[in-house]
Amino acid sequence: MKIxxxxxxxxxxxxxxxxxxxxxxxxxxxxxxxxxxxxxREADQAFAIGPGEAAKSYLRIDxxxxxxxxxxxxxxxxxxxxxxxxxxxxxxxRDAGLTFIGPSPEAISAMGSKTAARKIALxxxxxxxxxxxxxxxxxASDEEMRAAADRVGYPLVVKAVAGGGGKGMRVVxxxxxxxxxxxxxRSEAGSAFGxxxxxxxxxxxxxxxxxxxxxxxxxxxxxxxxxRECSIQRRHQxxxxxxxxxxxxxxxxxxxxxxxxxxxxxxxxxxxxTIEFLLDDDGSFYFLEMNTRLQxxxxxxEMVTSIDLVHWQIRIARGEPLDIDPERALTPHxxxxxxxxxxEDPDLGFMPSPGLIxxxxxxxxxxxxxxxxxxxxxxxPVFYDSMIAKLVARAADRPEAIAxxxxxxxxxxxxxxxxxxxxxxxxxxxxDYIEGRYDTTYLDRLLASRAGESFNELTEADEELAAxxxxxxxxxxxxxxxxxxxxxxxxxxxxxxxxxxxxSP
Amino acid sequence: xxxxxxxxxxxxxxxxxxxxxxxxxxxxxGRAHEVDAERVGLYGLSLLVxxxxxxxxxxxxxxxxxxxxxxxxxxxxxxAAMVNGRRRGRVSADAIGAHGEVxxxxxxxxxxxxxxxxxxxxxxxxxxxxxxxAMKMENxxxxxxxxxxxxxxxxxxxxVEAGRALVVIE
Numbered sequence: 001m002k003i004x005x006x007x008x009x010x011x012x013x014x015x016x017x018x019x020x021x022x023x024x025x026x027x028x029x030x031x032x033x034x035x036x037x038x039x040x041r042e043a044d045q046a047f048a049i050g051p052g053e054a055a056k057s058y059l060r061i062d063x064x065x066x067x068x069x070x071x072x073x074x075x076x077x078x079x080x081x082x083x084x085x086x087x088x089x090x091x092x093x094r095d096a097g098l099t100f101i102g103p104s105p106e107a108i109s110a111m112g113s114k115t116a117a118r119k120i121a122l123x124x125x126x127x128x129x130x131x132x133x134x135x136x137x138x139x140a141s142d143e144e145m146r147a148a149a150d151r152v153g154y155p156l157v158v159k160a161v162a163g164g165g166g167k168g169m170r171v172v173x174x175x176x177x178x179x180x181x182x183x184x185x186r187s188e189a190g191s192a193f194g195x196x197x198x199x200x201x202x203x204x205x206x207x208x209x210x211x212x213x214x215x216x217x218x219x220x221x222x223x224x225x226x227x228r229e230c231s232i233q234r235r236h237q238x239x240x241x242x243x244x245x246x247x248x249x250x251x252x253x254x255x256x257x258x259x260x261x262x263x264x265x266x267x268x269x270x271x272x273x274t275i276e277f278l279l280d281d282d283g284s285f286y287f288l289e290m291n292t293r294l295q296x297x298x299x300x301x302e303m304v305t306s307i308d309l310v311h312w313q314i315r316i317a318r319g320e321p322l323d324i325d326p327e328r329a330l331t332p333h334x335x336x337x338x339x340x341x342x343x344e345d346p347d348l349g350f351m352p353s354p355g356l357i358x359x360x361x362x363x364x365x366x367x368x369x370x371x372x373x374x375x376x377x378x379x380x381p382v383f384y385d386s387m388i389a390k391l392v393a394r395a396a397d398r399p400e401a402i403a404x405x406x407x408x409x410x411x412x413x414x415x416x417x418x419x420x421x422x423x424x425x426x427x428x429x430x431x432d433y434i435e436g437r438y439d440t441t442y443l444d445r446l447l448a449s450r451a452g453e454s455f456n457e458l459t460e461a462d463e464e465l466a467a468x469x470x471x472x473x474x475x476x477x478x479x480x481x482x483x484x485x486x487x488x489x490x491x492x493x494x495x496x497x498x499x500x501x502x503x504s505p
Numbered sequence: 506x507x508x509x510x511x512x513x514x515x516x517x518x519x520x521x522x523x524x525x526x527x528x529x530x531x532x533x534x535g536r537a538h539e540v541d542a543e544r545v546g547l548y549g550l551s552l553l554v555x556x557x558x559x560x561x562x563x564x565x566x567x568x569x570x571x572x573x574x575x576x577x578x579x580x581x582x583x584x585a586a587m588v589n590g591r592r593r594g595r596v597s598a599d600a601i602g603a604h605g606e607v608x609x610x611x612x613x614x615x616x617x618x619x620x621x622x623x624x625x626x627x628x629x630x631x632x633x634x635x636x637x638x639a640m641k642m643e644n645x646x647x648x649x650x651x652x653x654x655x656x657x658x659x660x661x662x663x664x665v666e667a668g669r670a671l672v673v674i675e
Contacts, residue, residue, distance in 0.1 A: 167642070187618075188643055349647070351612040352639045358567040359548055382614045382639060410581035415548050415567035418576065418583055425581045456582040458513065463584070465562055466577040467510045468531050469550050470586040471519030472542050473566040473575070475506050475529075 001318065002027065003101070004068045005043065006089075007079030008058060010373030010389060011294070012039035015077045018310035027071045029064055031057035033381040038374055045071050052383040058082045061089050065096050075099035075317060081385065084293040085112055101317040103216075103292050107267045111290040114161055115199055121287035124266040126259045129278060129286045131201035135161045138186075138196065142179050145200075149178050152200045158182050160189030161197040166236030168192060171203060204286065206439040207278040208247050209233065212260035213301045215312050216269040217322040224257035224264075225301050226332045230276075231440045232433070234350065234447065239340055239420070240427065241297035243304045244332045246398065246436035247279060256285055257330060263290060272298070272313050281439070296340065296390065299371055303336035303394040305329055335401040336394040339409065339424045343386040346423035346455045354380040357388075358416030363408035367394045367401075370412075380417060388419065398436070402428055422455040511587040512577070528556075570667065606675045607649055611665040615639030619661055622672065626654045634672050637665065648674055 003019050004027040005012045012028060016039060019026045028043030033052040040046040047067040050057035057063070059082055068076060076093050078084040084102065091105040102108070111117045115135055118128045132148050149156060149172070158181050160168030168189030170181035182198060190196035213225040229245030230238045248256070260275035274295050276288040298309050307324060316322065344350045356379045362370035372389040380386060391412060393405040406428040409421050427433055432442065458466070507520040520532040529540045541553040548567040554560045565578035569585060577584050615637040622634050633645040634654075656673040659665060 184643075191638065345612070348612055349644075351644060352615075352642075353570065354613060355570040359546065359565070412581065413565060413578055415565050415578060416576065417570065422582045454513075456584055458579070458582060458584060462579055462582070463512050463515070464517075464533050464536070465552075465554070465564065466579060466584050466586060467512045467517045467519050467533050468538060468540065468554075469552065469564040469566050470510050470512070470575060470577055470588060471508050471521045471531060471533075472529060472540065472550060472552075474508055474510075474588050475521040476542075476544065478506060 001075055001099075001314075002071070002073045003075045003077050003314070004029065004064070004071065004073035004098075005039065005077050005079065006058070006064050006083055007077075007081070008034055008037060008039055008373075008384065010371050010387065011079040011081075011296075013042055013373050014371055015079060015310055016042045018308065018314065022311060022314060024314070027067065027073045029058070029067055031383070033379075033383060036378050038372070038378065041375075047071065052381055054082065054383060058384075061086070061092050064089075065092050065098070068093075068098050069096065073098065075101055075314075077101040077313070078293065080291075080293050080296055085291070087112060099317050101313050102271045103269055103273060107269050108292045110267045111273075111292050112162065114159065114163070114289050117290055118287070120266050121263050124259075124262040126263055126287045127284070129201050129204060129288065131156075132199045135197040135199040136182070145182060146175065146178060149175065149200055152202050155203040155205075157201045157203050158185040158198050159201055160185060160193060160195070161199055162193035162195040163189060166233070168196075168198065169236050204278045204280055206441060207231075207280055208245065208438075209238070209276065209288075209440050210245055210248060210256065210279045210285065211274050211276045211295075212256055213272070213274050213295070213298065213309070214260055214264050214269075215272055215309070215316065215322055215324070216264055217316050218270055218319055219321050220265075221322045222261045222264045222269065223322055223324050223326055223329050224261045225307075225329045226304060227253055227256060228274075228295075228297055228300055230297060231438055232427075232443050233440050234443050236440075238297065239443070240424070241300050241338045242398075242401075243300040243336050245279075252283060252285075253330065259285070259287070263287065271316050272309055278440075296387075297338055299369060299390060299392045300336040300338045303369065303392055304332040304334055306333070334394055334396050335398040336392055337398075337401045337405050338390055338392045339405065340387050340420070341389045341391055341412070341414075341424075342420045343380045343388050343417050344420050345418040346420050347418075350420070350423075352382070352386045353418040354382045354386060355417045356380075357414060359413065360415070361411075361413040362389065363391060363411040365408070365411070367404050368392070368408045369394070388414070391424075399434075402434060422457075426455045426457065509589050511590075513584055606655065606673060607652070608670045609634065609646060609649070609672045609674065611637060611667055611669045611671055612646070613637075613639045613644075614667050615644070615665060617659045617661055617663045617665060617671075618643060620657060620659065622654045622657065624654050624657055628652060628654060628674065635659070637671075646671060648672075650674060 002025045005015045016026045026043045028046040029049045030040045031052050049063040083089040087105040087108040090100045093100040155173045158170040168185045170185045172181045185198050186196040209230045210227050216222040229242040232240035272294050274291045277285040279285045345353045369392040374388045395401040395404045409425045510519050517534050524530050531538045539556045543551045548565045550564045552562045569576040575586050618638045619636040628648045630651045631647045652674040655675040
């Protein structure tokens, strides 16, 4: 087996790590702006597939299949995003004689349309959130959409049929806002997924987002895992995930796991997948959608079960039977929290902050896992999602895991660009977060209640220290340039680089 | 050497000199500190502040994205600083409520999707001015203050570099 990883960033690195552990050679693909990327350096082989724009590189099925052929790869791991949930890609791999490390194209198609997925869940006896059963096409009239919205009831959510990651999604509280919201959602869905079809769904008030990871093998075995709690979201994008959830009792866990497995079995699901549910505060849960791929947040499940999901993806693709003890998969050991570290400036409304990473020192130590995708000297490109790493902390219980995460965040250094680390440090101190009193609306409400204060909470002494350090840095660099007897003991290239830097405006 | 250092929108006067024993005397706005400073790597500084107290702080000082800006890392927090000059190309939260003319720059490279205001329009603080797509997300650029739109220098479809002027509010 030789695996082509049809992705970039941290997930490509994650998959390559698993391959290394299993003794499987790897092939990376990269766009022009990713020549220096970490996944290229960590793979055994690497091939260029086009310019920075994803549509001309990471989304090009023909180019990727051609690289597989040229490199002698026998299997393809799609990661998440890009082509991971593209049935045509899975089919193209199959047609080219490549093993697609994921579900069948048929299962991807069945679950890829959110309206079709809802029907499957209903037929499997799993409740769904009330909504429109067929999507609106581009010709749907405003009257038609208003009438459908009235039947679903307000507040409602406009969602992209091909959607994911909160893109193409809008909450509508009242009829007046419906049509503009549909237009925005369509435009976003069109540019993100190439499909602007949207549908409507009733909004469950103050729900938790709980999801069940599962694995299915080619022999009909489906194993559901302990839940992940993903209610900490900003504009429908998950930013913190945990396992287990404080809101899920062992009995509820078993019922949600059984429902998830029923949906997966209904489509003959193989490989890794996730069933997302909304959990109402009365304990009832509704099927939301199925993600037919490895999820960004899979590490929290790995941390509390010690089961390597990527290893299993590969083993399942090789035809091996799942021999995981179902009880082990459902029983969390300790508590794990993941923070998605983005190249974004939290103090500027989480604006992307791409740029040159001058240095990076990930957190380490007991119970800490860094799934990083970048390295020093790499320029975070503007073309893709700006996540640069996922930081995971595991401890015996949730309070210890929060303390460990706070410790790890303070330790994590990313130099030269702004990241969301200060935001997470702030979040880990919020009383409602610490007490577990939150739902999917919590973070947006909390952020809206702020009056523009910085997430970088600095005391007067901190600011003085920053000024002192900046002054010392400027002093030392000036001395180094002057060639004086300064304390900067820089040699060779470092000295040259420091001088160039000090001289640049 | 004396520097004017802008940290978090406030300018401080920082004088640095070497002392006997390879240490530094750093005076920040008149407050003097005895500092044992060692470089660790290209951007790291290990500081033992005020000699006898033994207080150890690890700080990083690295160039940021904007011209002349450095980013100072303090145990997970980041603060922008500028030596002998003002920060540019950045609308910070503290600009909200500011008076006078404000030029709103593109905070990141991207593509202008929609322009929501025209010259002469009155805008409220935090009102959305335009929508810029970057990294596949639509980002609303909001007004840092209430005022009137003086100039709009972009049109939908335009690609913009970080720091490029988008709208002027007066």
